[in-house]
Amino acid sequence: xxxxVELGPYVTLILxxxxxxxxxxxxxxxxxxxxxxxxxxxxxxxxxxTATLAGVIAKLILFSTGELAGIPLSIRLxxxxxxxxxxxxxKRSVFAGVAAGEVALLVGxxxxxx
Amino acid sequence: xxxxxxxxxxxxxxxxxxxxxxAVMSVFFLVLAGTYIGMGALTHSVDLSPLWLALSTVLVxxxxxxxxxxSSFGTGGTLIEVAIAVTLSAMRLFPMVVALLPLVRRxxxxxxxxxxxxxxxxxxxxxxSLRLLPLVxxxxxxxxxxxxSSGYMGSAVIFGCIGYYLAAGLPxxxxxxxxxxxxMSFFISTVNNARLLVDRLSLMLGLVIAPLxxxxxxxxxxxWTGIVGGTAAYAFNRMREAAQ
Numbered sequence: 294x295x296x297x298v299e300l301g302p303y304v305t306l307i308l309x310x311x312x313x314x315x316x317x318x319x320x321x322x323x324x325x326x327x328x329x330x331x332x333x334x335x336x337x338x339x340x341x342x343t344a345t346l347a348g349v350i351a352k353l354i355l356f357s358t359g360e361l362a363g364i365p366l367s368i369r370l371x372x373x374x375x376x377x378x379x380x381x382x383x384k385r386s387v388f389a390g391v392a393a394g395e396v397a398l399l400v401g402x403x404x405x406x407x
Numbered sequence: 408x409x410x411x412x413x414x415x416x417x418x419x420x421x422x423x424x425x426x427x428x429x430a431v432m433s434v435f436f437l438v439l440a441g442t443y444i445g446m447g448a449l450t451h452s453v454d455l456s457p458l459w460l461a462l463s464t465v466l467v468x469x470x471x472x473x474x475x476x477x478s479s480f481g482t483g484g485t486l487i488e489v490a491i492a493v494t495l496s497a498m499r500l501f502p503m504v505v506a507l508l509p510l511v512r513r514x515x516x517x518x519x520x521x522x523x524x525x526x527x528x529x530x531x532x533x534x535x536s537l538r539l540l541p542l543v544x545x546x547x548x549x550x551x552x553x554x555x556s557s558g559y560m561g562s563a564v565i566f567g568c569i570g571y572y573l574a575a576g577l578p579x580x581x582x583x584x585x586x587x588x589x590x591m592s593f594f595i596s597t598v599n600n601a602r603l604l605v606d607r608l609s610l611m612l613g614l615v616i617a618p619l620x621x622x623x624x625x626x627x628x629x630x631w632t633g634i635v636g637g638t639a640a641y642a643f644n645r646m647r648e649a650a651q
Contacts, residue, residue: 302459302480309486310476311466313494315526321504322518322525337641340609342499344636346471346597347613348629349496353474353590355618358481359452360574360582372587373594380595387438390595391588398587402580 368401422547426554429539435531436562438592442470443563445589446477447570448582453481457571461564468560469529471496474589475629492629503533510540511548520549527556530596605644612636 300308354369361369372394379393380386430436443464450460455477467473472493479489504525511524536552543551574582601607613636620628 300486302455303462305486306459306463306466306476309490309493310463310472313490314467314469314472314497314500316494317497317499317501318504318525318528321501321528322508322521324505336605336644337637338498338502340605340641340644341633341637342496343597343601343606343609344613344616344640345492345495345629345633346593347610347636348617348632349471349474349478350590350594350597351614351617352621352629353478354594356621357586358478359449359586360579361586363579364583364587369587373591376591376595377598380598385599387434387592387595387599390598391438391441391591394591394595395584395587399580399584402583 364398364402368398368405371401372398419547419550422543422550423554426551427558429535430555430558433535435535435559438596439531439559439563440566441588441592443566444570444573445585445592446470446473447567448574448585449477449589450567451571451574452586453477455480457568460567460571464563464567465560468526469497469500470593488627491627495630495633500528504528507533507536510536511552513545524549524552527553527560532556532559605640608640608643609637612640
Protein backbone atom coordinates (compact mmCIF):
# COMPACT_ATOMS: atom_id res chain seq x y z
CA UNK A 294 0.00 0.00 0.00
CA UNK A 295 2.07 2.92 -1.31
CA UNK A 296 -0.11 5.63 0.22
CA UNK A 297 0.05 3.86 3.60
CA VAL A 298 3.83 3.97 3.49
CA GLU A 299 3.71 7.71 2.90
CA LEU A 300 1.22 8.39 5.69
CA GLY A 301 2.81 6.05 8.22
CA PRO A 302 1.14 3.06 9.84
CA TYR A 303 -0.51 4.95 12.72
CA VAL A 304 -2.23 7.61 10.59
CA THR A 305 -3.31 4.81 8.23
CA LEU A 306 -4.75 2.92 11.21
CA ILE A 307 -6.90 5.91 12.23
CA LEU A 308 -7.97 6.96 8.71
CA UNK A 309 -8.73 3.65 6.98
CA UNK A 310 -9.08 1.34 10.01
CA UNK A 311 -10.65 3.08 12.99
CA UNK A 312 -12.90 5.71 11.36
CA UNK A 313 -14.60 3.62 8.60
CA UNK A 314 -15.17 0.86 11.17
CA UNK A 315 -16.41 2.97 14.09
CA UNK A 316 -18.90 4.95 12.02
CA UNK A 317 -21.33 1.98 12.01
CA UNK A 318 -21.22 1.62 15.79
CA UNK A 319 -21.93 5.35 16.20
CA UNK A 320 -24.77 5.11 13.68
CA UNK A 321 -26.15 2.18 15.65
CA UNK A 322 -25.83 4.18 18.86
CA UNK A 323 -27.61 7.22 17.43
CA UNK A 324 -30.26 5.47 15.34
CA UNK A 325 -30.78 2.45 17.60
CA UNK A 326 -34.40 3.27 18.34
CA UNK A 327 -36.96 1.78 15.99
CA UNK A 328 -35.03 -0.70 13.83
CA UNK A 329 -35.75 -4.33 14.62
CA UNK A 330 -33.45 -7.28 13.97
CA UNK A 331 -35.68 -8.86 11.34
CA UNK A 332 -36.07 -5.75 9.15
CA UNK A 333 -35.11 -6.13 5.48
CA UNK A 334 -32.27 -3.61 5.70
CA UNK A 335 -30.74 -5.57 8.57
CA UNK A 336 -31.05 -8.92 6.75
CA UNK A 337 -29.46 -7.47 3.58
CA UNK A 338 -26.57 -5.82 5.41
CA UNK A 339 -25.84 -9.05 7.26
CA UNK A 340 -25.76 -10.92 3.92
CA UNK A 341 -23.32 -8.35 2.47
CA UNK A 342 -21.16 -8.53 5.62
CA THR A 343 -21.07 -12.35 5.51
CA ALA A 344 -20.12 -12.41 1.82
CA THR A 345 -17.36 -9.83 2.43
CA LEU A 346 -15.97 -11.85 5.32
CA ALA A 347 -16.10 -15.03 3.19
CA GLY A 348 -14.14 -13.16 0.51
CA VAL A 349 -11.47 -12.21 3.05
CA ILE A 350 -11.20 -15.86 4.19
CA ALA A 351 -10.89 -17.16 0.62
CA LYS A 352 -8.20 -14.61 -0.26
CA LEU A 353 -6.21 -15.40 2.89
CA ILE A 354 -6.18 -19.11 2.02
CA LEU A 355 -5.56 -18.73 -1.73
CA PHE A 356 -3.20 -15.73 -1.81
CA SER A 357 -1.36 -16.28 1.47
CA THR A 358 1.43 -14.06 2.74
CA GLY A 359 4.48 -14.71 4.91
CA GLU A 360 5.44 -18.25 5.86
CA LEU A 361 1.99 -19.59 4.96
CA ALA A 362 2.79 -18.86 1.31
CA GLY A 363 5.60 -21.44 1.58
CA ILE A 364 3.05 -24.22 2.16
CA PRO A 365 1.63 -25.42 -1.20
CA LEU A 366 -1.87 -24.27 -2.17
CA SER A 367 -3.18 -27.84 -2.45
CA ILE A 368 -2.25 -28.47 1.21
CA ARG A 369 -3.88 -25.21 2.36
CA LEU A 370 -7.09 -26.07 0.50
CA UNK A 371 -7.03 -29.65 1.77
CA UNK A 372 -6.54 -28.42 5.35
CA UNK A 373 -9.51 -26.03 5.01
CA UNK A 374 -11.63 -28.97 3.80
CA UNK A 375 -10.42 -31.05 6.79
CA UNK A 376 -11.43 -28.21 9.12
CA UNK A 377 -14.95 -28.24 7.69
CA UNK A 378 -15.24 -32.04 7.89
CA UNK A 379 -13.83 -32.03 11.45
CA UNK A 380 -16.36 -29.40 12.44
CA UNK A 381 -19.26 -31.46 11.03
CA UNK A 382 -18.06 -34.78 12.51
CA UNK A 383 -17.57 -33.24 15.97
CA LYS A 384 -21.21 -32.12 16.07
CA ARG A 385 -20.55 -28.53 15.04
CA SER A 386 -17.64 -27.84 17.36
CA VAL A 387 -15.68 -24.75 16.26
CA PHE A 388 -12.60 -25.92 18.21
CA ALA A 389 -12.60 -29.37 16.64
CA GLY A 390 -12.87 -27.82 13.20
CA VAL A 391 -10.02 -25.35 13.68
CA ALA A 392 -7.86 -28.06 15.31
CA ALA A 393 -8.51 -30.50 12.43
CA GLY A 394 -7.51 -27.84 9.90
CA GLU A 395 -4.32 -26.99 11.78
CA VAL A 396 -3.28 -30.64 12.22
CA ALA A 397 -3.92 -31.31 8.52
CA LEU A 398 -1.82 -28.28 7.55
CA LEU A 399 1.06 -29.32 9.82
CA VAL A 400 1.03 -32.95 8.67
CA GLY A 401 0.72 -31.96 5.02
CA UNK A 402 3.39 -29.29 5.33
CA UNK A 403 5.78 -31.61 7.17
CA UNK A 404 5.51 -34.63 4.87
CA UNK A 405 4.62 -33.23 1.47
CA UNK A 406 6.04 -29.72 1.25
CA UNK A 407 9.28 -29.36 -0.72
CA UNK B 408 -13.92 -4.09 48.92
CA UNK B 409 -13.46 -1.39 51.60
CA UNK B 410 -16.46 -1.13 53.93
CA UNK B 411 -17.22 2.53 53.29
CA UNK B 412 -18.29 1.93 49.69
CA UNK B 413 -22.04 2.05 49.20
CA UNK B 414 -23.33 -1.43 48.48
CA UNK B 415 -24.64 -0.45 45.04
CA UNK B 416 -21.17 0.65 43.99
CA UNK B 417 -19.48 -2.48 45.22
CA UNK B 418 -21.97 -4.67 43.42
CA UNK B 419 -21.41 -2.77 40.15
CA UNK B 420 -17.75 -3.65 40.60
CA UNK B 421 -18.78 -7.23 41.35
CA UNK B 422 -20.88 -7.29 38.17
CA UNK B 423 -17.87 -6.03 36.18
CA UNK B 424 -15.73 -8.88 37.53
CA UNK B 425 -18.55 -11.38 36.90
CA UNK B 426 -18.46 -10.22 33.28
CA UNK B 427 -14.68 -10.51 33.15
CA UNK B 428 -14.87 -14.06 34.48
CA UNK B 429 -17.58 -14.99 31.98
CA ALA B 430 -15.29 -13.81 29.18
CA VAL B 431 -12.39 -16.02 30.27
CA MET B 432 -14.66 -19.05 30.81
CA SER B 433 -16.49 -18.79 27.48
CA VAL B 434 -16.00 -20.76 24.28
CA PHE B 435 -15.10 -17.55 22.48
CA PHE B 436 -12.05 -17.02 24.66
CA LEU B 437 -10.22 -19.81 22.82
CA VAL B 438 -11.49 -18.73 19.40
CA LEU B 439 -10.31 -15.22 20.21
CA ALA B 440 -6.95 -16.53 21.39
CA GLY B 441 -6.51 -18.45 18.12
CA THR B 442 -7.63 -15.53 15.99
CA TYR B 443 -5.33 -13.00 17.67
CA ILE B 444 -2.32 -15.34 17.81
CA GLY B 445 -2.82 -15.60 14.04
CA MET B 446 -3.28 -11.84 13.77
CA GLY B 447 -0.01 -11.34 15.67
CA ALA B 448 1.76 -13.66 13.24
CA LEU B 449 0.24 -11.78 10.29
CA THR B 450 1.33 -8.45 11.80
CA HIS B 451 4.86 -9.81 12.05
CA SER B 452 4.80 -10.98 8.43
CA VAL B 453 3.98 -7.48 7.10
CA ASP B 454 6.55 -5.72 9.32
CA LEU B 455 4.17 -3.81 11.58
CA SER B 456 4.97 -3.48 15.31
CA PRO B 457 3.23 -5.26 18.21
CA LEU B 458 2.32 -1.81 19.62
CA TRP B 459 0.54 -1.02 16.35
CA LEU B 460 -1.40 -4.29 16.64
CA ALA B 461 -2.37 -3.57 20.28
CA LEU B 462 -3.58 -0.09 19.34
CA SER B 463 -5.55 -1.42 16.36
CA THR B 464 -7.16 -4.04 18.62
CA VAL B 465 -8.30 -1.39 21.12
CA LEU B 466 -9.43 1.15 18.49
CA VAL B 467 -10.84 -1.05 15.72
CA UNK B 468 -11.88 -4.06 17.83
CA UNK B 469 -13.25 -6.03 14.89
CA UNK B 470 -11.16 -8.92 13.63
CA UNK B 471 -12.38 -8.83 9.99
CA UNK B 472 -11.60 -5.10 9.69
CA UNK B 473 -8.18 -5.58 11.32
CA UNK B 474 -7.51 -8.48 9.01
CA UNK B 475 -8.31 -6.40 5.91
CA UNK B 476 -6.23 -3.53 7.24
CA UNK B 477 -3.17 -5.61 8.18
CA SER B 478 -3.18 -7.76 5.05
CA SER B 479 -3.44 -4.62 2.89
CA PHE B 480 0.03 -3.68 4.15
CA GLY B 481 1.24 -6.91 2.54
CA THR B 482 -0.94 -7.39 -0.53
CA GLY B 483 -1.38 -3.75 -1.51
CA GLY B 484 -4.40 -1.67 -2.44
CA THR B 485 -5.14 2.04 -2.38
CA LEU B 486 -6.20 3.78 0.84
CA ILE B 487 -9.74 4.35 -0.43
CA GLU B 488 -10.04 0.70 -1.46
CA VAL B 489 -9.02 -0.46 2.00
CA ALA B 490 -11.31 2.07 3.73
CA ILE B 491 -14.27 0.85 1.65
CA ALA B 492 -13.48 -2.81 2.37
CA VAL B 493 -13.18 -2.03 6.09
CA THR B 494 -16.43 -0.08 6.22
CA LEU B 495 -18.25 -2.85 4.32
CA SER B 496 -16.97 -5.46 6.74
CA ALA B 497 -18.11 -3.23 9.63
CA MET B 498 -21.69 -2.76 8.40
CA ARG B 499 -22.75 -5.79 10.41
CA LEU B 500 -21.85 -3.88 13.60
CA PHE B 501 -24.73 -1.50 13.00
CA PRO B 502 -27.60 -4.00 13.47
CA MET B 503 -25.64 -5.61 16.34
CA VAL B 504 -25.45 -2.33 18.24
CA VAL B 505 -29.12 -1.72 17.53
CA ALA B 506 -30.02 -5.13 18.99
CA LEU B 507 -27.65 -4.92 21.97
CA LEU B 508 -28.30 -1.45 23.41
CA PRO B 509 -31.95 -2.05 24.39
CA LEU B 510 -30.66 -4.85 26.68
CA VAL B 511 -28.13 -2.57 28.40
CA ARG B 512 -30.14 0.67 28.39
CA ARG B 513 -32.22 1.81 31.39
CA UNK B 514 -34.66 4.71 31.52
CA UNK B 515 -32.03 6.75 33.41
CA UNK B 516 -29.10 5.79 31.12
CA UNK B 517 -27.11 8.65 29.64
CA UNK B 518 -25.89 8.56 26.03
CA UNK B 519 -22.24 8.54 27.16
CA UNK B 520 -22.84 5.38 29.27
CA UNK B 521 -23.74 3.60 26.03
CA UNK B 522 -20.70 4.75 24.03
CA UNK B 523 -18.50 2.08 25.60
CA UNK B 524 -20.84 -0.91 24.99
CA UNK B 525 -21.34 0.36 21.42
CA UNK B 526 -17.57 0.52 20.88
CA UNK B 527 -17.12 -2.92 22.45
CA UNK B 528 -19.68 -4.49 20.09
CA UNK B 529 -18.07 -7.29 18.06
CA UNK B 530 -19.17 -10.80 17.10
CA UNK B 531 -17.88 -12.69 20.17
CA UNK B 532 -19.04 -10.13 22.73
CA UNK B 533 -22.40 -9.71 21.03
CA UNK B 534 -23.23 -13.43 20.95
CA UNK B 535 -22.31 -13.85 24.63
CA SER B 536 -24.06 -10.63 25.71
CA LEU B 537 -27.31 -11.66 24.10
CA ARG B 538 -27.05 -15.03 25.83
CA LEU B 539 -25.99 -13.79 29.30
CA LEU B 540 -27.41 -10.28 29.79
CA PRO B 541 -31.03 -11.43 30.26
CA LEU B 542 -29.78 -13.38 33.32
CA VAL B 543 -28.25 -10.24 34.91
CA UNK B 544 -30.40 -7.73 36.88
CA UNK B 545 -31.02 -4.75 34.60
CA UNK B 546 -29.21 -2.20 36.82
CA UNK B 547 -26.02 -4.32 36.65
CA UNK B 548 -26.04 -5.11 32.94
CA UNK B 549 -23.91 -2.16 31.86
CA UNK B 550 -21.13 -3.10 34.31
CA UNK B 551 -21.40 -6.78 33.41
CA UNK B 552 -21.26 -6.03 29.68
CA UNK B 553 -18.23 -3.75 30.12
CA UNK B 554 -16.48 -6.44 32.19
CA UNK B 555 -17.21 -9.14 29.62
CA SER B 556 -15.95 -6.91 26.80
CA SER B 557 -12.82 -5.81 28.69
CA GLY B 558 -12.01 -9.48 29.28
CA TYR B 559 -12.25 -10.22 25.56
CA MET B 560 -10.36 -7.11 24.48
CA GLY B 561 -7.61 -7.60 27.08
CA SER B 562 -7.04 -11.21 26.09
CA ALA B 563 -7.03 -10.24 22.39
CA VAL B 564 -4.25 -7.69 23.06
CA ILE B 565 -2.21 -10.26 25.04
CA PHE B 566 -2.64 -13.08 22.51
CA GLY B 567 -1.80 -10.69 19.66
CA CYS B 568 1.57 -9.99 21.31
CA ILE B 569 2.12 -13.71 21.95
CA GLY B 570 1.42 -14.50 18.28
CA TYR B 571 3.77 -11.75 17.13
CA TYR B 572 6.73 -13.02 19.16
CA LEU B 573 5.93 -16.69 18.45
CA ALA B 574 6.01 -15.95 14.72
CA ALA B 575 9.32 -14.14 15.13
CA GLY B 576 11.07 -17.15 16.67
CA LEU B 577 9.40 -20.21 15.18
CA PRO B 578 10.39 -22.49 12.29
CA UNK B 579 8.66 -21.60 9.02
CA UNK B 580 6.12 -24.43 9.10
CA UNK B 581 4.87 -23.50 12.60
CA UNK B 582 4.68 -19.80 11.70
CA UNK B 583 2.67 -20.84 8.65
CA UNK B 584 0.33 -22.82 10.91
CA UNK B 585 -0.10 -19.74 13.14
CA UNK B 586 -0.97 -17.61 10.11
CA UNK B 587 -3.47 -20.29 9.13
CA UNK B 588 -5.30 -19.90 12.48
CA UNK B 589 -6.94 -16.64 11.42
CA UNK B 590 -8.66 -17.81 8.21
CA MET B 591 -9.52 -21.15 9.89
CA SER B 592 -11.17 -19.70 13.01
CA PHE B 593 -13.06 -17.17 10.86
CA PHE B 594 -14.07 -19.82 8.38
CA ILE B 595 -15.38 -22.30 10.94
CA SER B 596 -17.07 -19.74 13.19
CA THR B 597 -18.74 -18.15 10.14
CA VAL B 598 -19.93 -21.60 9.05
CA ASN B 599 -21.14 -22.12 12.62
CA ASN B 600 -23.07 -18.82 12.67
CA ALA B 601 -24.62 -19.36 9.24
CA ARG B 602 -27.75 -21.23 10.28
CA LEU B 603 -30.14 -19.39 7.97
CA LEU B 604 -30.27 -20.04 4.21
CA VAL B 605 -29.45 -16.42 3.37
CA ASP B 606 -26.29 -16.55 5.52
CA ARG B 607 -25.15 -19.87 4.05
CA LEU B 608 -25.66 -18.61 0.50
CA SER B 609 -23.75 -15.40 1.29
CA LEU B 610 -20.89 -17.43 2.72
CA MET B 611 -20.66 -19.77 -0.27
CA LEU B 612 -20.99 -16.97 -2.83
CA GLY B 613 -18.33 -14.91 -1.04
CA LEU B 614 -15.91 -17.85 -1.00
CA VAL B 615 -16.35 -18.35 -4.77
CA ILE B 616 -16.65 -14.77 -6.03
CA ALA B 617 -13.68 -13.21 -4.21
CA PRO B 618 -11.00 -15.51 -5.72
CA LEU B 619 -12.47 -15.04 -9.22
CA UNK B 620 -12.45 -11.25 -8.94
CA UNK B 621 -8.98 -11.27 -7.40
CA UNK B 622 -7.74 -13.61 -10.17
CA UNK B 623 -9.03 -11.21 -12.83
CA UNK B 624 -7.36 -8.40 -10.84
CA UNK B 625 -10.57 -6.35 -10.65
CA UNK B 626 -10.27 -3.24 -8.48
CA UNK B 627 -12.37 -3.17 -5.26
CA UNK B 628 -12.72 -6.96 -5.41
CA UNK B 629 -13.91 -7.29 -1.79
CA UNK B 630 -16.48 -4.53 -2.22
CA TRP B 631 -17.99 -6.29 -5.23
CA THR B 632 -17.78 -9.66 -3.51
CA GLY B 633 -19.86 -8.31 -0.63
CA ILE B 634 -22.42 -6.41 -2.69
CA VAL B 635 -22.86 -9.02 -5.46
CA GLY B 636 -22.69 -12.10 -3.21
CA GLY B 637 -24.78 -10.62 -0.40
CA THR B 638 -27.44 -9.12 -2.67
CA ALA B 639 -27.74 -12.33 -4.73
CA ALA B 640 -28.16 -14.40 -1.55
CA TYR B 641 -30.69 -11.91 -0.19
CA ALA B 642 -32.66 -11.81 -3.47
CA PHE B 643 -32.70 -15.61 -3.80
CA ASN B 644 -33.98 -15.89 -0.25
CA ARG B 645 -36.70 -13.28 -0.89
CA MET B 646 -37.89 -15.03 -4.06
CA ARG B 647 -37.93 -18.36 -2.27
CA GLU B 648 -39.97 -16.90 0.59
CA ALA B 649 -42.34 -15.26 -1.90
CA ALA B 650 -42.80 -18.56 -3.78
CA GLN B 651 -43.78 -20.38 -0.61
